[in-house]
Amino acid sequence: QRNNAVKRYLTIGAGVAIAAASVGTIIWAATRGGGGSPRPTPPPTPPPGAPPKFWMSCSGLDNCEEVGLVSWMANPKSLANSVGDFSAVPGIASKVYSVVAEKWKSSPPSFQGSPVKLSAIANFVQELLQDDPFKTDGKVPQIDFRQHAAGMVLAVTQRQLAYVVANALMNNTVPGGDGLTHAFSLCATQGHKNFIYPMLSFLAILSVELAGGKDGTILVATTPRNKDDSWRQRLVTKNVTRPTLCNKVGGASSGCTPDDFMAGGTAFQALTDIAGNDVGGGANLCDIALSQDESLVQF
Numbered sequence: 001q002r003n004n005a006v007k008r009y010l011t012i013g014a015g016v017a018i019a020a021a022s023v024g025t026i027i028w029a030a031t032r033g034g035g036g037s038p039r040p041t042p043p044p045t046p047p048p049g050a051p052p053k054f055w056m057s058c059s060g061l062d063n064c065e066e067v068g069l070v071s072w073m074a075n076p077k078s079l080a081n082s083v084g085d086f087s088a089v090p091g092i093a094s095k096v097y098s099v100v101a102e103k104w105k106s107s108p109p110s111f112q113g114s115p116v117k118l119s120a121i122a123n124f125v126q127e128l129l130q131d132d133p134f135k136t137d138g139k140v141p142q143i144d145f146r147q148h149a150a151g152m153v154l155a156v157t158q159r160q161l162a163y164v165v166a167n168a169l170m171n172n173t174v175p176g177g178d179g180l181t182h183a184f185s186l187c188a189t190q191g192h193k194n195f196i197y198p199m200l201s202f203l204a205i206l207s208v209e210l211a212g213g214k215d216g217t218i219l220v221a222t223t224p225r226n227k228d229d230s231w232r233q234r235l236v237t238k239n240v241t242r243p244t245l246c247n248k249v250g251g252a253s254s255g256c257t258p259d260d261f262m263a264g265g266t267a268f269q270a271l272t273d274i275a276g277n278d279v280g281g282g283a284n285l286c287d288i289a290l291s292q293d294e295s296l297v298q299f
Helices: 002-011 076-082 094-106 118-131 158-169 179-189 196-209 230-234
Strands: 018-022 025-029 056-060 069-071 139-141 153-157 218-222
Touching: 076 118, 076 158, 094 118, 094 179, 094 196, 118 158, 118 196, 139 158, 153 158, 158 179, 158 196
Parallel strands: 018 218
Antiparallel strands: 018 025, 056 153, 069 139, 153 218
């Protein structure tokens, strides 16, 4: 049933926000607009939603099962009462986090017309830690995408992803460590602060959208099939049409509608980032690069 469920969600996944998440690596690549080509036909109405607390892991093509469950170093529920007001968090050095926290407190950003204070984020984190949204007795799925096996999948809900971020901010990791906790340490040691804003913004938005215990959207991280020449065979019966190219540099117009590819509004848009050796490309994971496409992990 889980296998069929994840295949169903992968089938209807075009045009929705995609998040690549493991216990430690978060890549937020929202499919936000760009391009002036005609709107494609809207997708069909999705089938009924996944069961509550749904998640799925696949170690390879057509091999989906519950694999890689690991225990947290500390029971997340035991950390809930030590969350505080989020003026400081155990997972990020105070010398860099405090600067962001003070700016946030002095001018809280708004979402859906209302400011989201640090205290509201703290309450949401406390709620997450007390909940165990995976329903796995305190364990969490972990897949190492660096193995580069074809068809690896990790599908989680927005609430489960928020739970992972909450644990990292509380400096709670798994045996052997995880990438997100390592990133927090690395970036803070280098004196970077920009990586903190998307973490807090992510939790701020979900604290509103997932109110009342909602699970949110299913987010999918997956590796592609191994490279082959099968695409050549498809050209026998398929036609390739010229894509719409939008070059947005500085303040100049791209000539497309919308002008900014991150403004939203283009159904089925595919977005490719040149990541290089680091998540975020020129941003080197911790900071903002000179271009949006190389700063996607922050946006």
